[in-house]
Amino acid sequence: MKGRLLKGAVVALLALACTGMISAQTAKKIKVGFIYLGPVGDGGYTYAHDLGRKYLEQALPGQVETVYKESVSDGNADSEPVMRDLIDQGCTIIFATSFGYMDHVEKIAKEYPNVKFLHCSGYKSGPNFGNYFGRIEQPRYLSGIVAGMKTKTNKIGYVLAFEIPECIRGVDSFTLGVRSVNPKATVLLKWTHTWYDPAKEKDAAVALLDEGCDVIAQHQDTTGPQIAAQEKGAFAIGYNSDSKNAAPKAYLTAPIWNWGPYYTAQVKAVIAGTWKPEAYWGGMADGVVDLAPLTANAPKGAQAAVDKVKAQIIAGKFDVWAGPVKDQTGAVRIAKGATLDDKGQLSLDWLVEGIVGKIEK
Amino acid sequence: MDSLLVKFLAGSVQAGTPLLFATLGESLTERVGNLNLGVEGLMLMGAVIGFNTALVTGNPALALLAAMAAGAAGSLIFAFLTVSLRANQVVSGLTLTIFGTGFAGFLGQSLTGKVTPDSVKAFFTPIKLPVLGDIPYLGSIFFRQDIFIYLGYLTAVVLGFYLFSTRPGLNLRAVGESPAAADASGVSVVRAKYIHTLLGGALCALGGAYLSLVYVPAWQENITAGRGWIAVALVIFTGWNPYIAILGSFFFGGLDIVGFRLQKYDIKISQYLIDALPYVVTILVLIASSVRKSARNSTPGSLGEPYFREER
Secondary structure (H helix, E strand, O other): OHHHHHHHHHHHHHHHHHHOOOOHHHHHOEEEEEEOOOOOOOOOHHHHHHHHHHHHHHHOOOOEEEEEEOOOOOOOOOHHHHHHHHHHOOOOEEEEOOHHHHHHHHHHHHHOOOOEEEEEOOOOOEOOEEEEEEOOHHHHHHHHHHHHHHOOOOEEEEEEOOOOHHHHHHHHHHHHHHHHHOOOOEEEEEEOOOOOOHHHHHHHHHHHHHOOOOEEEEEOOOOHHHHHHHHOOOEEEOOEOOOOOOOOOOEEEOEEEOOHHHHHHHHHHHHHOOOOOOEEEEOHHHOOEEEOOOOOOOOOOHHHHHHHHHHHHHOOOOOOOEOOEEEOOOOEEEOOOOEOOHHHHHOOOOOEOOEEOOOOO | OOOHHHHHHHHHHHHHHHHHHHHHHHHHHHHOOOOOOOHHHHHHHHHHHHHHHHHHHOOHHHHHHHHHHHHHHHHHHHHHHHHHOOOOHHHHHHHHHHHHHHHHHHHHOOOOOOEOOHHHHHHOOOOOOOOHHHOOOHHHHHOOOOHHHHHHHHHHHHHHHHHHHOHHHHHHHHHHHOHHHHHHOOOOHHHHHHHHHHHHHHHHHHHHHHHHHHHOOEOOOOOOOOHHHHHHHHHHHOOOOHHHHHHHHHHHHHHHHHHHHHOOOOOOOOHHHHHOHHHHHHHHHHHHHHHOOOOOOOOOOOOOOOOOHHHO
8 A cells, every 4th residue: 555655656756857747647547535444354344345445446447546544433533634634645535434424524524625525324415525325224134034044043133233223224124024034033132332342242142142042143343243153053144245254154144335336436427527415325226235145054045035035126126114014012113005214214213023122212 | 051140150251361361460560569551552462463373373372372472572661661761660551552552453454354263263162171060050150161261260370379379479579569678688679570570461461362362263453442451450459369360350251241141131221331330340449449458468569669779
C-alpha cells in the first residue's frame, strides 16, 4: 500500500519535472477513499467492504486510485481527522462504511462541498452526501431456511450485537425463514453489546450451545461463534463474507455482502458527472447481498428450497415482510395481505413469534 | 450430562485462566517491589508472538516458550527503565501497555482472521484427569480442562510455595518490603528485581497466549479487551497471594460470562448493568481491601518506589 503510494508520488513528480505540468492521464484519475471500522483482515464486515474496493480498482483500471484507512473507531470523532487526511491526499469520493461515522461525515461534508461522501448503514444525507445499505434480510431469511432444516433439537442460537433496528430486522427475518420450513423451531438470543470482541462472541455461542442449540447464527463481525459451534460438534451460519475456513466442520452458509458492483456504479456516475446523492437500499436483485454457497454440511434439499425462494425474491414475487406476521405475544403485527414498508423496517422494534429472548429497553 | 450450573462454572475456569496467569505474573512483580502497569501490553505481546509461532511451527510448546520470551523481553524494557534508570514505575508501566498494544497490532496485521493450526488445537483439547476427573461436580469443573489450565494450577501452587516456603522467595519478599534491609543482609536487590520482573512478565504473556491459542482460538486485534487491567486489580483483591489468585481469577472469569447465562431467565435487571459487573466488583474490592489489612497479604512496603542504595 505504502509502496504503491510512494511509487505514485515519484511518478507524479517525474511527470511534473519533465513536462512542467501533470499529464492528462494522471489528472483524469479519480481518487477514492475508504474508511473501515475493523482491520481489513477481519474476515467479516470490513473484509467484505475491502473486497468491494478491490473490485472497483479492477473494474475501472487506470481511472481510479483507492486509499483505505482501517480500524477507525466509530464511537468517537476519530473519523474526522481521517477524512480530512484522505481529502488532503486528493480523494474526491469518500466511502465511510460504519454507522457511527454518520454525524462526522455530515459535518465534514458541509466543510468540503466538492467532495462526494457516501455513508453506509445510516439515514442522513445532503447535497454531496448520500447513504447506502443492503437488504441483508433477504439472504438472512434464506439462511433461516437452511438452519430450520438442519436443526434436530429445534433450538437455534443467535448471537447478536445491539438492540437496534438493523439487528432486530436480521433476527426477525432469520426466524421467519426458520419457521417457514420448521414451525416447531425456536430461536434463542444472546446480546453481546459489542460488534467486535472475539472472546465474548464465542462465550455467547457457548452459552447457547449449553442450552441445547445445535445451530448457531450470528449478527457479529468475528468468526468466534462459528468456532464455538465447531468445538461442540454443532453447526453455524456466518455473516458478512464466506468464512468457511474458520470452522469448516460447522459452517453451513452465510448471508454476505457484495459491494463491488455498487461502488463501481457510484464512481462511474461521478466520473460521468451524473452522480446525485441518494438513499440506496439494494437487495438480492441488485446483487449487493447474497447467500454464500451452501457447504456439504448443509442438509439435503436445502439447496433446492433456497434456490426456489431466491428466484422468487429476485423476480420480485416474494417479500420477506409480507403478512401475516405475529410478534412474540402472538398478536398480528403485519396483517395478511399487507407488508412492512421501508420506514417500518428502519424503525423495527419488536421480535417475531418463535424468538426466545427480549429487547432491553 | 452436566447441569447448566456446572457448565457455567467450568466456563468460568476457562474465562478466568488468562486472568490467573496475568495475576500471578503481576503478583510476583509487585512482591519484588515493582508496580508494572504494562500487564495489558505484555498479554498482547504474548498473544501475538505465541500465535505467530504456533502458526509458523505448529508446535504448541514452542508457541508457549516464544510467548514467555516476548513477555520477558517486554518487561526487560520496564526493568531497565525502573530498576537501572530508576524511572517512574507508573509512567513506565503505562508506556509499556501502549507499546505492547501497538506492537501486537502491527505484528498482527497479517494475522487477523487466521485460525490456530489443528496440531496446536489438538494439543489443547480438554483432557479428563484420572481419578480427579471423576469427582462429582468438582471433577467436571476443574479436572476436565485443557493442559494449559492445568499449567495454570501448577504455576499458582509452585509460585505460592516459592514465595512463602523457600529462601529465594523470602529474599524477594524482603526486597519488596524493604530493599535497604535486604541489601544490608547481602541480597542483591537489582538482581532480584530483574529476575522476578522478567519472570512476572513471562507469566502475564502466557495469559495473553491462552486467549489467542486456546480460548478464541484465532488472532483478532486487541484480543485481550482490557483483561490486563482487571488482573492489576485482581492482584490487590487476592492480596498478592498466588493461592487466593486461583479462586479470585475464576470468580472474575465467571463474572465475565455470567451475563449470557442470565439472559435465559426473565430477570428485571438491565443487561448493561450485568455487563458492568466485573468493573463494579473491582471497585468494591479496591475499597474493601484498602479497609482490610493483613500482615501476610498486604501491599509490599516498597511498591512503586525506586531503590537508591546511596540513600540508605
